[in-house]
Amino acid sequence: MSYLDQQFDALLKYWPDEDRAIRTLRTHAFDQFNSTGFPTKKWEEWQFTDFSKLSKKQFKLSRANDLPSIPKSIPGLIPDLGFILIINGHYQPQLSSLPNGVRVSTHLEDFNADENIYSWGKSQNPFQALNTAMMNSGVSIHFEPNKSIEKPLQIIYLMTELSEPLMNHPRFHYHIGDNSQVTILEHYIGLSSETYFVNSVSHATVGANASLHHIRIQEESETASHIASTHYQLESDARLIATHFSLGGELYRHDIHLKFNGHGGDASLNGLCLTENSQHHDQHVTVDHQRDGCNSHQLFKYILGDKSSGVFNGKVIVRENTKQTDADQSNKNLLLSPAALMNANPQLEIYSEDVKCAHGSTTGQIDPEALFYMRSRGLSQRKATELIIGGFAKEILEPIPNEHISDYINQKINHWLRLSQKNG
Amino acid sequence: MLTIKKLHAGVDGKEILKGIDLTVKPGELHAIMGRNGSGKSTLANIITGRDNYEVMEGSVIYNGTDLLDMSPEDRALAGIFMSFQYPVVIPGVNNTYFLRAALNARLNHHGLKEMNAVDFMHLIREKLKLVQMDEKYLTRAVNDGFSGGEKKRNEILQMLTLEPTFSILDETDSGLDIDALKIVAEGVNKFRNNERSFLAITHYQRLLEYMEPDFIHVLIDGKIVKSGDKTLAAELEAKGYSWLE
Numbered sequence: 001m002s003y004l005d006q007q008f009d010a011l012l013k014y015w016p017d018e019d020r021a022i023r024t025l026r027t028h029a030f031d032q033f034n035s036t037g038f039p040t041k042k043w044e045e046w047q048f049t050d051f052s053k054l055s056k057k058q059f060k061l062s063r064a065n066d067l068p069s070i071p072k073s074i075p076g077l078i079p080d081l082g083f084i085l086i087i088n089g090h091y092q093p094q095l096s097s098l099p100n101g102v103r104v105s106t107h108l109e110d111f112n113a114d115e116n117i118y119s120w121g122k123s124q125n126p127f128q129a130l131n132t133a134m135m136n137s138g139v140s141i142h143f144e145p146n147k148s149i150e151k152p153l154q155i156i157y158l159m160t161e162l163s164e165p166l167m168n169h170p171r172f173h174y175h176i177g178d179n180s181q182v183t184i185l186e187h188y189i190g191l192s193s194e195t196y197f198v199n200s201v202s203h204a205t206v207g208a209n210a211s212l213h214h215i216r217i218q219e220e221s222e223t224a225s226h227i228a229s230t231h232y233q234l235e236s237d238a239r240l241i242a243t244h245f246s247l248g249g250e251l252y253r254h255d256i257h258l259k260f261n262g263h264g265g266d267a268s269l270n271g272l273c274l275t276e277n278s279q280h281h282d283q284h285v286t287v288d289h290q291r292d293g294c295n296s297h298q299l300f301k302y303i304l305g306d307k308s309s310g311v312f313n314g315k316v317i318v319r320e321n322t323k324q325t326d327a328d329q330s331n332k333n334l335l336l337s338p339a340a341l342m343n344a345n346p347q348l349e350i351y352s353e354d355v356k357c358a359h360g361s362t363t364g365q366i367d368p369e370a371l372f373y374m375r376s377r378g379l380s381q382r383k384a385t386e387l388i389i390g391g392f393a394k395e396i397l398e399p400i401p402n403e404h405i406s407d408y409i410n411q412k413i414n415h416w417l418r419l420s421q422k423n424g
Numbered sequence: 425m426l427t428i429k430k431l432h433a434g435v436d437g438k439e440i441l442k443g444i445d446l447t448v449k450p451g452e453l454h455a456i457m458g459r460n461g462s463g464k465s466t467l468a469n470i471i472t473g474r475d476n477y478e479v480m481e482g483s484v485i486y487n488g489t490d491l492l493d494m495s496p497e498d499r500a501l502a503g504i505f506m507s508f509q510y511p512v513v514i515p516g517v518n519n520t521y522f523l524r525a526a527l528n529a530r531l532n533h534h535g536l537k538e539m540n541a542v543d544f545m546h547l548i549r550e551k552l553k554l555v556q557m558d559e560k561y562l563t564r565a566v567n568d569g570f571s572g573g574e575k576k577r578n579e580i581l582q583m584l585t586l587e588p589t590f591s592i593l594d595e596t597d598s599g600l601d602i603d604a605l606k607i608v609a610e611g612v613n614k615f616r617n618n619e620r621s622f623l624a625i626t627h628y629q630r631l632l633e634y635m636e637p638d639f640i641h642v643l644i645d646g647k648i649v650k651s652g653d654k655t656l657a658a659e660l661e662a663k664g665y666s667w668l669e
Contacts, residue, residue: 368475373512376472377526377582378500378533387525391516391565 003058004033004130007167011061011134019108021115029120029132036126045124048311048343049253049282054225059167059197061136062089070095076156076189076219078404083154089137089168099151101144101180110140110173117173117203125255127227131169131201138170138200141184145177145207152183152213152402159190159198159221167197174214178207178235184214185405190221190248199227206238208262213241213401217409220248222277229255234294236262241399244271245409246281247416253282260294271300272396274416275308275340282311289327289355290319298329301396303389304340305420311343316359320351329359334366334392336420386417425450425621426471426590431482433470439480440466442646448590451618455632455657456625458643459665464625465509467643468594471623472506473499486590500526501533505588507579509595509625514566519578520548522566523585530586551584555611572599580611593624597631609634629657642668 008030012023038055039046070092074085082099085092098104111118120129143149157170176182188198198220206212212232220226226249232240246252258267273281287296302310316327333342344361366388374384393413400406431444440463448454458464469477471484473496484491491499514522528538539547552559555577567575576596583591593612597605612622612635624631632640632654640656641648642665649668650656 367512369512370514372474372496373508374514374522374526375496376500376506376508377522377586378497378529379526380497380529381495383525383529384497387517387522388514391514394516 007059007061008133011136014063019111022108022111025111025115025118026133026135029129030134032120032129033126033133039126043124045284045313049251049280051251054197054251057165057195057197059165061134062166062168071160074156075158075191076187076217076408078154078185078408080151080404081154081185081402082151083156084139084141086137086139086155086157086170088159088162088166089170091137091139099149099153101147101149102153103142103144105140105142107135107138107140107171117205125229127199127253128201128229131171131199131229134167134169134199135171137168138172140173140175142175143177143180143182145210146179147177148181149183152185152405154185154187157186157188157198157200159192159196159224162192162194162196165195165197167199170198170200172200172202174202174204174212176204176206176210176212179209180207181211182213183401184212185217186214187217188226188248189219190224192221193223195223195225196221197225197227201228202230203233204231204240205233206235206240208235209237210235211239213243213399215243215400215405216245217412218244218246218248218252218254219412220252222248222250222279224249225251227251227253230257232256232258232267234258234260234262234265234267237264238262239265240267240269242267242269243396243400244269244283245396245412246272247274247412249279250277251280254284256283256285258285258287258296260289260291263292263294265291265294267295268297268299268399270298270396270399272393273302273304273310274393274413275302275310276305276416276420277308278306279308280310281308283313285312285314287314287316287327287329288319289317289322289325292323292325295326296328298331299396300331301393302333302342303336303393304333304342305336307337307339309341309343311345312361313345313347314359315347315349316357317349318352318355318357322352323354325352325355325357327355327357331361332392333361333363334389335363336366336389382421386414386421389417390414425487427483427485429483429485431467431470431484432480433466433477433482434480435466435477437478440646441470444482444646444648446641446648448621448623450589450621451616452638453616453622453624453635455637455640456623456643457627457640457657457660459627462643463646464643465594468506468592468623468625471499471592472496472504497529500586500588501530503589504592505583505586505590506592506594507576507583507596509598511567511570511575511579513568515568517566519564519566520544520562523548523582526582527585548581548585551581554584554614555581556607557581573601573604576600576608577604577611580608584611584615589619590621591623593622595625595627597626597628605631606634629661632657644668
């Protein structure tokens with residue numbers, strides 16, 4: 001019996017009264033996962049990322065007795081936001097503060113309303129199946145229709161100092177009502193020197209003519225593995241601006257899917273990865289244009305130091321007979337060290353005539369001309385390098401609508417830059 | 425102020441400057457003229473400390489110290505400045521922020537109090553008027569989306585703000601229409617005084633009509649073949665360079 005089998009059994013025993021339908025779902029998902037196991041380098045969509053170390057480690061599912069005393073100050077808490085606090089996998093409603101018009105529901109309620117969003121589909125993503133099987137935390141959040149919810153909602157997913165390797169499989173659902181405007185910050189923070197594994201799945205359905213700003217910050221501990229899938233579904237005339245910022249974890253793999261369910265949707269997906277040491281950050285983005293008059297923009301940047309590596313795989317699919325599609329995709333990477341490595345693979349799959357598509361990917365080093373120019377004005381090499389890298393990163397943060405959030409990320413970038421310059 | 429002695433220098437083992445001797449005193453403006461490939465820009469790059477150039481022989485003494493041992497930023501802090509022939513675009517770095525950081529590096533170096541953002545805005549607005557630049561350039565990234573002429577004005581703006589004592593104007597006239605050239609030259613002229621020195625590198629006499637040099641040197645194949653006063657420019661305009669070869 002593998003440790004995952006044991007953990008799965010323990011999970012079923014731990015919640016003996018769980019709804020039968022969810023139980024069946026879990027069992028099917030676990031069978032699905034076991035039929036493939038962890039991805040290997042022989043799988044096309046996974047070839048640049050090595051999961052062998054992760055698959056050999058043994059993690060224990062987080063339980064209630066893993067909840068430590070609540071830290072006096074919550075790290076990462078951004079001022080003036082509504083917030084939901086989840087510590088080591090445990091939702092803390094008493095410490096959370098929901099803005100008006102926002103309601104949290106249980107996974108069972110959610111499942112009964114729409115069981116489809118719990119399926120792992122045909123995605124060939126074993127981590128999603130594993131998440132469905134082991135789903136042990138996360139929340140479903142409903143945002144009322146016809147409402148502009150001014151306060152962004154921050155979800156802090158905190159891993160505190162751990163005494164043994166834990167794993168969590170959080171599931172987040174965001175239901176944005178028609179005509180509503182919402183900002184969600186999904187924020188993963190790790191404080192543990194012990195390794196752990198977070199395998200999260202998020203679904204956002206953006207109602208007709210609604211608007212979602214989704215910001216995702218991943219700052220797990222340096223020995224953690226963070227695997228994630230995010231699914232965006234846009235109804236007619238819905239708008240999405242997503243910003244994915246990651247700097248933590250030794251292994252990070254994120255599959256981002258965007259599907260237009262209605263006409264006239266508009267989506268921007270932006271991302272910034274900062275890596276150093278031997279970190280590996282892998283993002284796979286799929287944008288599926290299957291309705292008329294939809295626009296999508298992608299801008300993903302990586303800044304890679306030391307022996308770290310990155311993967312960007314971006315795919316735009318424009319289905320047959322889809323009209324007036326405007327899609328572009330850009331990937332720009334900055335290598336700060338000769339040992340850093342980037343794998344970029346922008347792809348277009350276009351089956352329609354009526355499209356405007358552009359894509360491109362560049363990987364380079366710091367421009368020596370820019371460096372000399374700034375030094376010739378009296379700035380030290382270090383300061384000049386910091387400014388150039390900071391300038392490269394900045395573009396990603398521009399669409400973030402909330403100053404406190406962009407300030408927070410800016411601080412993280414500057415801190416990272418100072419450290420990487422010191423080590424470099 | 426600046427004394428260049430027996431300077432031999434080049435790139436990739438190829439000698440470009442083949443023995444330059446030049447002395448620039450405080451308050452003087454020297455023009456270096458010559459064709460493409462004569463070594464004009466190499467000279468500017470050696471003085472400012474660009475990578476990849478090697479000095480085979482000679483020295484560049486600035487106020488008593490050899491510049492050649494110093495980093496580009498230390499030279500800048502000591503008062504050397506170059507208006508670039510091709511100013512560099514730095515995406516995402518705000519022009520005002522960059523210039524204030526550069527000024528504060530200099531103030532800091534001299535043990536002076538750094539300038540806050542408010543005081544700096546007052547200063548920079550005054551300087552903008554001198555080069556007739558629109559304030560919108562302050563909010564852009566460094567040289568990003570600037571036309572050729574705007575980039576050159578931005579270079580002069582930097583010079584006026586940083587107040588160097590030795591300024592190299594590397595082909596500052598190239599890419600400028602006559603109106604912009606007058607504005608740039610006027611900016612330099614107002615900045616001239618008996619303590620500040622200049623080295624103006626140019627192909628053409630045109631710049632020197634608006635910015636009067638004290639000396640003109642003709643550079644051919646890495647050597648100064650002729651030096652003279654401002655009248656030499658007109659002679660070069662009429663006769664070209666071939667009579668000096």
